[in-house]
Amino acid sequence: MSLPLAEEETGLAPGLPLELADDRESIKITGFWMFLVTDVLIFASLFASYAVYRSRVALAPGPAQVFHYGPVLLETLLLLTSSFTVGLAIWAMRTGRTRMLFFWLAATLVLGAGFVTSEIHDFTSMVGQGLTWHQSAFLSAFYVLVGTHGAHVTFGIVWAVTLLFQVARRGITPVTARKLYTFSLYWHFLDIVWVFIFTFVYLGGKIG
Amino acid sequence: MAEPRTAPEESAREEGLAFLEPRVHAEGFPVAQVFGYAGSIILTFGSFFLVTRHLMPPVVLLAVILTLAVGQAALQLGVFMHIRESRGPAWQIVPLGLAFFIALGLIGMSVWIMMFKAGVS
Numbered sequence: 001m002s003l004p005l006a007e008e009e010t011g012l013a014p015g016l017p018l019e020l021a022d023d024r025e026s027i028k029i030t031g032f033w034m035f036l037v038t039d040v041l042i043f044a045s046l047f048a049s050y051a052v053y054r055s056r057v058a059l060a061p062g063p064a065q066v067f068h069y070g071p072v073l074l075e076t077l078l079l080l081t082s083s084f085t086v087g088l089a090i091w092a093m094r095t096g097r098t099r100m101l102f103f104w105l106a107a108t109l110v111l112g113a114g115f116v117t118s119e120i121h122d123f124t125s126m127v128g129q130g131l132t133w134h135q136s137a138f139l140s141a142f143y144v145l146v147g148t149h150g151a152h153v154t155f156g157i158v159w160a161v162t163l164l165f166q167v168a169r170r171g172i173t174p175v176t177a178r179k180l181y182t183f184s185l186y187w188h189f190l191d192i193v194w195v196f197i198f199t200f201v202y203l204g205g206k207i208g
Numbered sequence: 209m210a211e212p213r214t215a216p217e218e219s220a221r222e223e224g225l226a227f228l229e230p231r232v233h234a235e236g237f238p239v240a241q242v243f244g245y246a247g248s249i250i251l252t253f254g255s256f257f258l259v260t261r262h263l264m265p266p267v268v269l270l271a272v273i274l275t276l277a278v279g280q281a282a283l284q285l286g287v288f289m290h291i292r293e294s295r296g297p298a299w300q301i302v303p304l305g306l307a308f309f310i311a312l313g314l315i316g317m318s319v320w321i322m323m324f325k326a327g328v329s
Binding site: 016020021023033036037040041043045047048049051073076077084086185189191192195198200206207 | 238244248252260269270280281287289294300304306307308310311314315318
């Protein structure tokens with residue numbers, strides 16, 4: 001058996017960051033990767049249905065008339081920046097700077113909230129123009145795909161709020177470090193999904 | 209129990225699984241993050257400008273911006289998600305790769321079969 005086993009004395013492997021050094025926390029990180037694998041498949045299904053239905057516009061307007069690129073570019077910038085700030089939060093955590101970690105995590109939360117606000121505003125103005133998901137297969141697929149991503153981001157914001165409280169109360173421990181690390185994985189994953197939504201849905205809609 | 213503990217890197221290499229060798233990053237200044245952010249901005253807004261400039265025929269353009277998106281995903285996974293970080297061999301790489309393969313098949317096959325229908329009708 002050549003796989004490394006947990007240190008009997010401390011349970012912390014030397015030379016690794018806290019969240020990986022603790023054997024029970026590191027296994028949860030592996031488990032979280034498996035969750036992300038299933039989430040890849042959820043979004044793959046939704047992208048496949050969008051790819052199939054994007055030209056089925058029935059009597060409603062098509063992608064080129066429906067999308068507003070101003071809000072979409074703003075949302076993209078907010079989400080890319082929040083991906084950067086959560087990366088900095090993990091970096092601060094790894095270098096043991098609790099206040100800086102708190103700041104970057106809070107920044108991530110604010111940027112994420114800005115993203116969701118802009119998206120909800122965009123959706124409600126579309127619905128106000130009569131572009132509901134009843135209108136065409138294209139709009140159904142669009143709202144389900146982009147809405148599922150937006151719901152993920154909304155959940156991530158709630159998660160980040162709970163993490164802010166935990167960091168404030170407990171500081172950086174193996175448990176909070178693992179939770180922050182899995183949150184960062186989740187957040188970067190949503191950023192990847194958004195890049196594909198931006199490219200395939202919004203830019204693809206402009207190409208026609 | 210008496211046998212000395214081997215480092216994770218060695219154990220991964222021993223079994224011919226060099227690609228699963230874990231790597232852990234922790235540096236004084238977040239150089240990788242800053243470059244990763246710059247890269248993600250350039251890739252994303254670069255594809256937006258390619259689309260607004262109408263430099264290429266539609267099919268080529270779509271292929272190019274999807275390639276840029278894949279590059280961006282790889283950047284996020286490598287720089288920000290530390291995909292190779294693990295306590296032992298980085299096993300998450302295997303199911304994740306499989307999931308991307310299935311995703312590609314799911315989307316590609318769906319598009320392909322619907323193109324066939326459009327072609328005959």
